[in-house]
Amino acid sequence: MSRDQLLWTAFRLLLLLLPSATADLAHKISVNSRGQFVDGFGRVRIFHGINSVLKQPPWYPDQMLNASRLRAYQDWGFNAVRLGTMWAGVQPRKDAVNATYLAVLSKIVTTLAEHGMYSIMDMHQDVLTSKYGSYDGVPRWLVDSFPPPPQPYPWPLPGPPTPSQWAEGYITWAVGSAFQYLYKNESGSLTHWANFWRSVASAVRTSDHVLGYELINEPWAGDVYNRPALLLPGVAGRDNLLPVYDYLTQVLAKEDPSRIVFYEPVTWSLVVGGTGSGGTGFDRLPGGPANANRSALSYHYYCWIVSPGDGIYPLWKRLACDALLLTRNLENAKEATAATGGGRFLTEFGLCAPTGQANATGTIECNEVLQRTDEEQQSWTYWDSNFTRADGSWNWDVVRSFARAYPMATAGQPVSYSFNLTSGRFDFAYQPDPKVRAPTVVFLPMSVHYPSGVSVNVTGGYTSRLEGNQLLVQPPSGTRRGARAAADTVVTVTVTRK
Incomplete structure (x- = not known):
């Protein structure tokens, strides 16, 4: 082959590879120094989505393989699913791996990706085990190998919690001691836990739509009867959770080094807030500061003092929930990650469902969370x-x-955005970064909020075009890629209904 032929062949090969390389950049997600999720182009990414967890065999939600349902979710702007990834499903017996279950998880991840959705692989548990009135978030064979609790289940409760009061199971000494055994490697628990994550990462790491791995859902503090200080969230985080998270993060770094590790504090840590014995107890990221680009604090918000329903939402309850608890959760999550680095993601909120009645509890509570997360x-x-x-x-x-x-996806720094649910008006401002070689993407739920179309106004000479549900915003024609933008340059995007 001549030199000219070789160069031409190399050029054609480059052309073939460019679309794949571009797609890889769009899908590769990490965390930047500001704690924002960014793709390979450097665009700031925002995720809206759902949880999907099945707490019983076969341990996977088959609706995540329903193409018509997923198309609807995609049409509504959902681009993330926190997917129940169940330890008992992966390791039904000691030293046994259920390859069939892993194959189904991999298929779900692939199917979600085909509909534009990323997966957070969530090791879900609630009250740990069927042995103590729940389901097997941790395999029963492992819990059965732990020493018996100091007091039999359900001490100190007079009887097992009812299904609607399942969270009371955390009060029992049996559950607290089982968590302590889990954290302290009783019966090789940490080795089994690590093997679980190795198996999961091996099954899904080839997908470019795995956002990350969530080490454990809503961890309990541990044996609070033997050591009451563990009720202080900072103590539980520092002494029980962080050493475990360090170990599991190192395991995942070897299996899938580019993915984000999602880690949770005890659930009340962000209500208490502060540092030392308060707050998360994480004075650094799991695995150390070098993991800042692949770490995210996973946190939850529920207003447990009410049970939102269809009734009118009393003002005092709204103030307690939204002005106090929600504000503390959002602010303390921000403070926690500002201290450690890494990102943050509200991976659960709920106990609310809009009803169509403007003053109903479910309507107000859900819409308040959605509005506040936009602001944040x-x-x-x-x-x-x-x-x-x-x-x-x-x-x-x-x-x-x-x-x-x-x-x-924002090609620059978002300044603010807001969506008016009643009028459909959307306002967005951002500081553009011309070095980013991809457009800003604004999602517009056309079929739900804009059935007759949209009117769009973009400032700064930037142009926009609508492709399906996505409004693509780009710099003026002739702008040189990599050109320095003025520090005070702000592009605004306003969308209204026609």
Whole structure:
């Protein structure tokens, strides 16, 4: 082959590879120094989505393989699913791996990716085990190998909690001691836990739509009867959780080094807040500061003092929930990650569902969280994503609240964005970064909020074009890539209904 032929062959090969390389950049997600999720182009990414967890065999939600349902989710702007990835499903017996279950998880991840959705692989548990009245978030064979608790289950409760009061199981000494055994490697628990994550990462790491791995859902503090100081969230985080998270993070770094590790504090840590014995107890990231680009604090918000329903939301309850608890959760999550580095993601909120009544508890509570997360530029996944009525039809009262306009990918720094649920008006401002070689993408739920089309106004000479549900915003024609933008340059995007 001549030199000219060789160069031409290399050029054609480059042309063939460019689309794949461009797609890889778009899908590769990490965390920048500001704690924002960014893709390979450097665009700031926001995620809206749902939780999908099945707490019993076969341990996977088959609706995540339902193409028509996923198309609807995509049409509403959902680009993330926190997917129940169940330890008991992966390791049904000691030293046994269920390859069939892993194959199904991999298929779900692939199917979600085909519909534009990233997966957070969530090792879900609640009250740890079926041995103590729950389901097997941790395999029963492992819990059965732990020493017996100092007091039999359900001490100190007079009887087992009812299904609606399942969280009371955390009060029992049996559950607390089982968590302590888990954290302290009783019966080789940490080795088994690490093997679980090795198996999961090996099964899904080839997908470019795995956002990351969530080490454990809502960890309990440990044996609070033997050591009451563990009720202080900072003590539990520092002494029980962080050493375990260090170990598991190192394991995952060897299996899938580019993915984000999602880690949770005890659930009340962000209500207490502060440092030392308060707050998360994480004075550094799991695995150390070098993991800042692949770490994210996973946190939850629920207003446990009310049970939101269809009734009118009393002002005092709204103040307690939204002005106090929600504010503390959002602010303390921000402070925690500002101290350690890494990102943050509201991976659960709920106990609310819009009803179509403006003053109803569910309507106000859900819409308040959605509005506040817009203000904080926070990604979220909703629990438990019940968008259908009893007859299987879509519950449009719920859909309308969650199908929101938002900046899915920003080629620069977002300044602010807001969506008016009533009027459909969307306002967005950002500081452009001409070095980013990809457009800003604003998601618009056309079928839900803009059935007759949209009117768009973009300032700064930037242009826009609508492709399906995505509004692409680009710099003026002739702008040189990599040119320095003025520090005070702000592009605004306004979208209204026609």
